[in-house]
Each structure stands twice: as structure tokens, then as C-alpha cells.
Amino acid sequence: MKIVDAKVVVTSPGRNFVTLQVTTDDGVTGLGDATLNGRELAVVSYLRDHVAPLLIGRDPHRIEDAWQYLYRGAYWRRGPVTMAAIAAVDVALWDIKAKVAGLPLYQLLGGASRDRIRAYGHANGSSLPEIFDSVRALQERGYQAIRIQSGVPGLKSVYGVHTTTSVDGSAPDVLARPVVEDWDTAAYLRYIPRVFEAVRNEFGPDLPLLHDAHHRLSPIEAARLGKDLEPYDLFWLEDCTPAEDQEALRLVRQHTTTPLAIGEVFNTVFDYQTLIDDRLIDYVRSAVTHFGGVSPMKKLFDYAGQRGIKSAIHGPEDISPVGMAAALHLDLAVHNFGIQEYSGHTDLTNEVFRHAYTFDDGYLHPGEAPGIGVELDDELAAAHPYEPGYLPVNRLQDGSVHDW
Ligand code: EZ4
Numbered sequence: 001m002k003i004v005d006a007k008v009v010v011t012s013p014g015r016n017f018v019t020l021q022v023t024t025d026d027g028v029t030g031l032g033d034a035t036l037n038g039r040e041l042a043v044v045s046y047l048r049d050h051v052a053p054l055l056i057g058r059d060p061h062r063i064e065d066a067w068q069y070l071y072r073g074a075y076w077r078r079g080p081v082t083m084a085a086i087a088a089v090d091v092a093l094w095d096i097k098a099k100v101a102g103l104p105l106y107q108l109l110g111g112a113s114r115d116r117i118r119a120y121g122h123a124n125g126s127s128l129p130e131i132f133d134s135v136r137a138l139q140e141r142g143y144q145a146i147r148i149q150s151g152v153p154g155l156k157s158v159y160g161v162h163t164t165t166s167v168d169g170s171a172p173d174v175l176a177r178p179v180v181e182d183w184d185t186a187a188y189l190r191y192i193p194r195v196f197e198a199v200r201n202e203f204g205p206d207l208p209l210l211h212d213a214h215h216r217l218s219p220i221e222a223a224r225l226g227k228d229l230e231p232y233d234l235f236w237l238e239d240c241t242p243a244e245d246q247e248a249l250r251l252v253r254q255h256t257t258t259p260l261a262i263g264e265v266f267n268t269v270f271d272y273q274t275l276i277d278d279r280l281i282d283y284v285r286s287a288v289t290h291f292g293g294v295s296p297m298k299k300l301f302d303y304a305g306q307r308g309i310k311s312a313i314h315g316p317e318d319i320s321p322v323g324m325a326a327a328l329h330l331d332l333a334v335h336n337f338g339i340q341e342y343s344g345h346t347d348l349t350n351e352v353f354r355h356a357y358t359f360d361d362g363y364l365h366p367g368e369a370p371g372i373g374v375e376l377d378d379e380l381a382a383a384h385p386y387e388p389g390y391l392p393v394n395r396l397q398d399g400s401v402h403d404w
């Protein structure tokens with residue numbers, strides 16, 4: 001069996017998605033997600049100009065060899081663009097292998113370790129009543145675990161949530177530049193514990209609650225937040241300190257029993273080495289799409305599992321249904337599954353990417369279709385071409401740039 005075509009499809013059915021479609025001489029196709037939010041076209045070029053030509057003529061069954069060839073062979077390794085491109089190849093080849101076997105991918109990863117996959121959704125609001133309504137709306141959709149993001153008095157944006165209006169109220173100038181948001185760490189640290197106190201009082205002790213600090217805190221600030229949130233029994237505090245600094249979490253860990261999660265912007269296992277070896281975290285949060293695919297994610301979970309650390313694959317709306325499907329096969333198969341982030345997609349996105357996975361009563365399942373279980377509608381994808389778009393940037397009140 002040989003690869004005869006590797007095509008990059010960019011589509012924007014509400015937001016941009018980058019998809020690699022690999023075709024074999026037997027006419028089998030495999031899909032991989034390579035969406036890098038706000039930097040999509042860099043990955044398109046990497047795949048189209050530098051990877052696709054190397055795939056033609058290769059045996060699609062040699063997945064590990066293809067991975068090592070693209071990772072080690074390029075000399076310039078790691079980084080989000082490279083690893084998103086490699087991820088798309090890896091997932092497309094797993095899709096092909098599982099289709100040829102006539103099995104859903106999870107069967108090739110060891111088979112199901114569980115019957116269903118618990119998901120969490122995103123609630124947010126700029127006031128407590130808005131947050132309560134948002135939590136109730138998620139509960140009505142079935143969600144049984146919920147991330148809470150809140151506005152902070154004095155700040156105009158609800159941080160970490162995708163917005164389309166700048167803090168000065170100007171219309172989004174998506175063609176030219178990102179919207180600007182505002183931030184005040186002291187105000188945030190004073191206010192967030194009050195939010196979780198109110199949510200616990202409203203929804204009781206049983207509902208798993210999560211919170212994402214989006215890398216905005218210093219170690220000592222994160223340590224204080226973790227301690228202040230202990231009475232409200234969080235499922236986790238996510239990305240509390242900057243992603244580059246593994247040692248930062250050692251200080252946080254020494255001060256709080258609030259469980260810690262990190263990893264959505266990590267690219268390789270080396271970003272986790274200290275965190276896993278020294279048990280500084282409780283959940284690894286990488287996306288299949290940004291970590292080089294299913295192959296390295298499986299290795300990461302096996303490594304993390306040796307320290308009792310669980311999986312929690314990144315699954316916001318900027319992971320395409322292709323990336324989400326790949327995640328769900330891993331979730332079903334690995335023993336040390338923790339939870340799956342799941343925002344869902346627009347109806348139009350679900351038409352462009354018809355998928356076998358399901359979401360019922362707060363639980364996901366990848367379905368039983370051979371492969372990863374996603375089919376791309378090329379015509380509908382082409383009818384919704386690329387639209388320039390950025391994540392927001394964040395500035396402190398003195399005008400200096402802060403992490404978003
Ligand atoms: O802001 O994926 O946990 N989920 C998140 C996401 C990220 C986006 C960035 O593109 O933090 O919503």
C-alpha cells in the first residue's frame with residue numbers, strides 16, 4: 001500500500017480549521033487535524049510545501065517510522081507549527097490503518113477501558129447571575145462537570161473566553177489585528193474565590209467544578225489562589241503559571257492541595273518531564289492536534305500513568321471534529337483517563353465534518369465506525385474559505401502586554 005495524495009484543506013464554517021487528507025493507492029483516505037488557532041496558514045505551508053511531497057510513495061502503515069522521519073529527520077524539531085503538522089500526518093495514518101483493519105481506532109489502541117467518556121463544558125459570565133444561567137444551560141445539555149470563568153469587577157473582558165469586541169468597544173478588526181483585553185491580577189485574586197463560594201452555594205457540593213487561569217499568575221500568586229480555592233473543592237486549577245516554567249509548579253504544589261492541570265500549549269513530552277517525574281501535576285492537558293498526534297499522546301499517558309497522573313485532553317472549539325475524534329479514541333482506550341474537555345461545534349461545522357462520535361448525558365463516545373469516524377464534505381468545506389482571525393491579546397492597566 002502506498003500514499004498517492006496528501007491534500008491540505010482549510011475551511012472556516014464559523015472558525016478556521018486545517019485538515020490533512022491522505023489518500024492511498026487503494027483509495028482509502030485518512031484525516032488529521034492541524035488547526036493552530038490564529039496561526040493556521042503557517043501550518044498549511046509547513047504541510048503543503050514541506051511534508052506532503054515527502055509522504056507520496058510511503059507505506060501508510062509505517063506510522064511510527066513516518067513520525068520519527070518527520071520529527072528527527074527535519075533536524076528543527078518541536079514547536080507548535082511543526083508538531084501540529086506531524087500530528088495531522090500521524091492521525092491520518094492511524095485513520096487509514098484502522099479503516100483497513102475495519103475497526104474503530106480505539107480497538108487498535110488496546111480496546112475500550114471504559115464504556116463512556118466524561119466531558120466538561122465551559123460556563124462563563126460577567127456577573128454571578130450570568131454564570132449561574134450559563135451553568136444551568138450546560139446542565140440542561142447534559143454536562144456533569146463544568147469549568148467556570150468569570151468577569152472581574154473593574155475589568156471589561158471575561159478572560160480566557162473568545163471575544164470579538166475590544167475593551168475600547170471598537171468593532172473587531174479581524175482582518176488586521178487581534179482584539180485587546182484588559183487584566184488586573186490583584187483584582188482577580190480577590191474576586192475569584194467569591195465566585196466559587198457562590199457557585200458552590202448555588203449548585204451544592206457534588207458538581208465537579210474546574211477553573212482555567214490561562215498562564216496568568218506568578219508562582220506565589222497561583223499558590224495563594226490554590227489555597228483560597230481549597231474550601232470549594234475544585235476538580236482542578238488549570239494553567240495557573242506560565243507554560244515555559246516547569247519549576248513554577250513546584251512552588252504552587254508545596255502550598256496547595258487544589259489539583260493542578262497543565263499542557264494545552266505543550267508540544268512534546270519534554271515539556272512535562274519535571275512535572276511528571278516529580279508529581280507536580282494531576283492532569284496532562286495536551287491536544288492530539290498540538291502534540292504530534294495519537295502516537296506521542298499514548299506514550300505521554302503511559303508515562304504519566306506511572307506517577308498516577310491522569311489524562312485530560314484539550315478539547316475547545318478550535319480543535320476540529322477530526323482532532324476531537326482522535327482524542328475520544330484515546331480517552332476510551334487509556335486506563336488513566338481523567339476527563340475530556342468538550343465545547344462542541346456549530347451545526348455547520350458538524351456538517352462539514354460528519355462524525356460518528358456522540359455526546360449524551362454529559363458523556364462522549366467515539367462510535368463504532370472504522371478509523372477515527374470522521375468524513376470531510378469537500379464541497380461544503382470549499383464553500384466556507386479561510387477567514388483571517390486571531391486570539392485576543394491582553395494588556396495590564398499600564399499598557400504592558402500580559403499572557404492571554
Ligand atoms: O483558550 O484553545 O482549556 N481550554 C482553553 C481554550 C484555549 C483555546 C486557545 O486557542 O484554554 O479555550
Ligand code: CO
Pocket residue numbers: 212214238239264
Ligand atoms: Co485551558
